[in-house]
Amino acid sequence: MTSHRRLLSVVLLSLSLFAAGCRKSGPAAPATQKSFPLKGRIVATDPATGEVTLDHEAIPGYMEAMIMPYKLAQPDTISEFHPGDRIAAHLVLDATRGDDPSGYRHPRLDQVVVTAQARPDYKPAVQYHVPAAGDTIPDFALLNQSGKTIHLAQFKGKVVAITFIYTRCPLADYCPRMSRNFADLDQSLAADPALYGDTHLISISFDPTYDTPAVLRSYGGAYTGKYTKEQFQHWDFAAPPVKELPAITQFFNVGITPGDNPTSLQHSLSTILIGKDGKVAAWYPTNDWKPADLLNDIKAAAKL
Template identity: 60%
Template sequence: MRLRFTLLALVAAMTLALGSLVTGCHSAAKPSAVATKHYPIRGVVVELDATNKSVLLKHESIPGFMEAMTMAYRLSDPTVMSELHPGDKITATLVTDQDADGPTNMRLTDIVVIAQARPDYKPTVQYHEPAPGDSVPDFALLNQSDKKISLKQFRGKVLLMTFIYTRCPLADYCPRLSRNFAEIDKSLSTDAGVYGETHLLSISFDPTYDTPKVLRSYGGAYTGRYTQEQFGHWDFAAPTTDEMAKMEQFFGLGVTPGDNGTLQHSLSTLVIGKDGKVVAFYPTNDWTTDEVIAQIRKAATA
């Protein structure tokens, strides 16, 4: 698909027309169990990810669906990647599947560049992308039991770590990660040897709301043991606000405050070896529990 460079006025008219079509779709018959939705979207390209065929887009609000935010979206046609640049203003169609849990499998199509980037455009923040072999710095956290913990204390064990926030409304993001972690935790528990050599850690980047009490309730719900959960193998924790910024930059995690308590964010999941070094880094949500379990088992028995 080739990008079309159009006048802003023409694009505005097309956006209004698409908005009318979307409104018409909403007034149609009730959707089936899994329905496909289309929304017009416009924003500024922040970053391109050729590896994962996605674009980090700072976009305007999508009426009836999503507040203005910065989020990574897959490209339906990855060949357009070569024609996009950070700072480009674009319009596109956001396609998403909708089921009982909410929107999933979001991707962009029909991309139109309406204003090209400045030649001197540079991202305002440079994030470190963890790579295998990187030594992970120590960070202090407060866990679901109101106890201070740190990454350093997990040295000697293989640590599976990810970032979430408990109010995340997107089924494909934090809820999916937590469901995957629950599956991994259950699988590892069947092997006492490996279980004792591993630990799971979900870190909230919303420390103001995600207090120990909130994290305890959230974690217990995902393990399925609720108030009986002892959290011996899986911690839920949050850093201080000051420490959070440092963690975001080291672990390649972009977090931007939105409206009504929402947070726009990227994803960051890691397997960290017993020596405190990165074994594997997953910057998206498309990893499988089987592949991560294999990485954990390999590192635990090394």
Template identity: 65%
Template sequence: MSCTRLFLVAFVAFLAGCHHEVPSAALQSAEQKSFTIRGKVVSTDATHVTLDGEDVPGFMEAMTMDYKLKDPSVVSELHPGDRISAKVLADRDKDGNYTNIQLKDIVVIAQARPDYKPPVAYHVPTPGDQVPDFKLLNQSGRTIHLDQFKGKVVLVTFIYTRCQLADFCPRMSHNFADVDKALAADPALYKKTHLLSVSFDPTYDTPKVLRSYGGAYTGNFTNEKFAHWDFAAPSEKDLPVVTQFFNVGVTPGDSTSLTHSLSTVLIGRDGKIIEWYPNNEWKPEDVIATIRKNAA
């Protein structure tokens, strides 16, 4: 069985790339849309999979239906009971109806029949887990390490600066900016906390790039001192162990994009995980409340 086509990871990978404006003439024909779906495999045939799918906002409510496989060769690697994530491709006509629905980029996230060993073992962040003392190069060109923040409550998220999908890296960075401003309004709490945005694109996201990106999100631009919020990246060598510990799946997209999952972790003063937020649904006010409770 091929292990290069499907990887057993602990969470979903998403496509992060540029969206190109559709010429007006093209609007007369179907427009292809892309969604992410998760669900349980019910059955398969040579070209289709029947999936008990979860709710897909903007596309459909939770239901069981047949999907055509864009790459039918993957069917041999799917078994009833497997939980998967995948990309749904669908053509939307001018009336808003969807046709030509297909699944691609299928990722098995839990196997009903564990018949192969995945090449990479991802760790699922769990409250109480001790976070390793990972070393990172920050926006000022200085090496920082996670243990230096012991004694503070640290909020960590994963981004890359070229991400163009509003609900992914930009949303995480906007959320962090909201958290940073809220904490700054309480000087005592501010001193007990720290924010860290970690890039998984260290080749492109150099200290200079991270400094510019970070300054834009704090709103202080070139005047930002980065005393409370670091933007940093591990070395290429250390990148796999960092992303695997925090359950960040990253694969190449096109020449400027990466397919990736989301991961935000709240670390306590003792260096142990308090909470893990594996998607983009967390709200700054809820995280601030948890920070306040654990920094007291």
């Protein structure tokens, strides 16, 4: 009986979406992003469309449990998923009418993490490393906002927080949110001189062709609030060389695909806390973390 209700829900939802698509209307209202955490089991995958059919749990505030196909925000990662996998993800939608669910459009799955693999022997074409506490950080080289090459190993002995962004990111809950969080964190650390001297922040761009030192300097100065007077002594904005981009994004589990236009990228998020020993202390794969939470983790790592 439950499966019949689910199937009926899918049919009704499909008909409503079809009707909405056929209805004539005036200019579309500007869309904002709405995101819901989601868990479920993959029923099928379709590499041709970049969709996975998911048997998911109820999504509070949006819909009941049901079986539905969803597009992936990063379609080229579909080879990493197969029927039977259990996943956790964020269901991202364009909200044209605030918090009115009837105004949600273009659902897609982002920040997808396989929590239980149906085929443990499966090896995807591209191996993404999932950061775990105790992992040694490779000595990646980056070109910072001052045109200087920095190495992650040079910060050994300090607690380092790293996040990934690109300066043209248009989604408020993605790169801008990470940068605002780091700005808040930077101010909190500055209030404790001893801790400030024991820490360092790095925002790494995965768009090195556009995000040159000059672009990163302007972007970074805006987020610190010091603009052209910023000295960047505690917070670096940097990008890897183009040829080294795959290695660094794969190690830190940052998925990137082309966006809807030439200036945009679809991507996952990754924020990493590195201890004084140069090893992963904590990893935050979504945008759910708060500056106060990371600050507490930094304080704990600094005391070790």
